Amino acid sequence: MNNISMHILDIVQNSIRGNASLIEIIIREQQVQNKLELQIKDNGKGMDTEMLAHVTDPYTTTRTTRKVGLGLPLLKHTAEQANGLLKIQSSLGVGTLVNVVFQLGHIDRPPLGDLAGTIVLLTAANPDIDFKYIHQVNDKKYEFNTLNIKEVLGDIKISDPKIRGYLKEMILENVNDICKIYD
């Protein structure tokens, strides 16, 4: 896991396995506060308080192939290394919110990585789930919503290889725009 996109790809699998129909991925980069915030929010089946209390313990997992689950513990560790934290809110039948904060300029804060590719991969591999990806840099914001995309595409599949290329380009163009402030 050498970048934040890989963690996103990983944590979203929890939402998918929790039967979510809407998954929101929110990234906020705030230079003034020196803060990078990542939120992954779903409307899946949620967790009870007992599960929630143990969910960042590596020996907690819902899978049956093996007794360890490292997704959340790894992300928590990465966040704490960058002077940040990981918090989870969840309620049964409502959904789960994973909230991660990093110190934006911390030397151990991993780069964001291939966000556009990750979002496209997730949307194409899970065509029945709706994804929202909101990326904010200071006061500039870009929102990608598969509801709008699916409407535009009509009967063409969001997983079509050409469409995947177009979507990636679209996200990159917009995110580059809001990141211009760094230049």
Next chain:
Amino acid sequence: MAKIKTLADLKKMKEDLQSKVEIREKGDSPESYVQIKVGMATSGIASGAKEVMDFLIEALEKRNIEAVVTQTGDMGYSFAEPTIEVKKPEEEPIVFGYVDIEKADEIIEKYIKQGELVDGIIPVNYQVIDDDK
């Protein structure tokens, strides 16, 4: 060519695409395609499953092979990540382990195209995690 930036641009590109080629309705009859599942749990991602998946999608498209590439959860072979499951039409699925980009290329060229088996097959009798839902 101008870059795609807005939904209107996307719509235009989609219409161009529709007018040029007959869009394949993938997923409607998945049985007639090669189906590949890439294991994407923590261990898979950490060992490069995403790069392999990106490569597979691009390579299959370029080489005109009708295929659907999706992701799946943990296959229980973390020692052999990245793992992929390949199912050719009307054949039993085969799981390959230690699939880097070079291996993925070999799988496409030898197994998918010519039906030749290649090294790295993980024997059957596994269950994907989705089965016990």
